[in-house]
Amino acid sequence: MSFTEVLRKTWRDNLLFSVLVELTYRCNLDCFFCYNDLALRGEPMSTEEYFRLFEELRDLEVLNLTLSGGEPLAHPDFLKLGARARELGFVVRIKSNGHALRGEMARRLRDEVDPFLIEVSLHGSTAATHDRQTRVPGSFERLLSNLREVLDLGMRVKINSTLTCWNEDEAEGMLDLADSFGLQIQIDPEVTPRDDGDREPLSVAPSREGVHRLFALQARRAVEAGANLLIAHGADDGTLPAPVEKHCGAGSAGIAVDPYGNVYPCVQWRRPVGNLHHQSIGEIWTGSTDLREVREITAGAKRIVDGYGPSGSFLNFCPGSAATRTGDPLEIYPEAVLRMEETEKAFGEERKKILLPILP
């Protein structure tokens, strides 16, 4: 069996394979467009509950465990939780803003957690733009300094960025910056509403021209070959979509857990399907009627996206985002259509040669 076949099997047979855990919503930055629902309240998961969850996930043969937030390093037991995840044999990914990745924390992260990958956020190619988005002066310079330190320690890092109207003129600068560190960068051209549906972040959504320029830039770099380039497309565990009868692995091969034990089909699909204070993950996974419905919706989403023909892949349609934006997880929202049209335009024939081999 190839790895693609394994992924296909996890999607088709509902084998939990990847879990994203938001350890806390605390954060040392204050990004304007942060998608977390900071007003959400509940009983935080205790460290012991996380240990039990991790053990159960190990028993369910979950391979990928992403520790996220908020800022995961802000959780008081982050290192303890990360070390336990390592001990239990997970491929651990950390999604961090990078602000605290320095000194003893960085060294202990490497030695005690040994993550497969650290994903950090970059918001511009200049301090003025990056710091404007994080609303913390000095955060850009500190990120660059921390990146150098983390790379010197031998850890693997990827840069994530979201295109906004504030940084869209710096897209090339961000790609160049990533290149200067020898790092892969993924720029998502879509700002999403907050998890509670608040649309305020959309006020900094990139312009259509900005999205077009990004795609044109990526197309040019792709043609030049060898550039660090990705169009945001794929799951949080880094896996690409598996060619099965579902649009995505939300609720079929992956789930997300918030700091209060609420379980969701995906980090972007905030439809609660259970709570870990009351049920085990195994009970939720096999018994939740909401999850069953989510799996049916992802099958329906595939049929809808397939209706767009080969271009459908470029919608990068997300049922979770659709649910937040429109209330209907099957409604194709305008930003997805814009992405498809601009990708088509920018990549033209070159795009087919470059991207079709990796798309479902």
Next chain:
Amino acid sequence: MTPLDGRSVLKPASDVRFRIVDREAVVVRQRDSEVLVMSDVAARLLALADGVRPVDAWLDVLVEEYEVDRGTLERDVLQFAAELAEQGILEVADR
């Protein structure tokens, strides 16, 4: 590497992570950023290589699972374990 025998104690290499999916092993070698999918036999050996039990103890388990005589099983298991060790997936545990 010292040749393996029934007293050898093995464990997954420190950069190796694996899970069993549908009886096959999905193995991630973190250092090389490589994913391998390995047979059900490899999956079984990885699960038994706990850094505590010697290969002889694996044979006690496996002889119940496979219809094969112990001598043949021992030869095959040692050979396969040696291959996994050569690939950097298993390593000899400190005792």
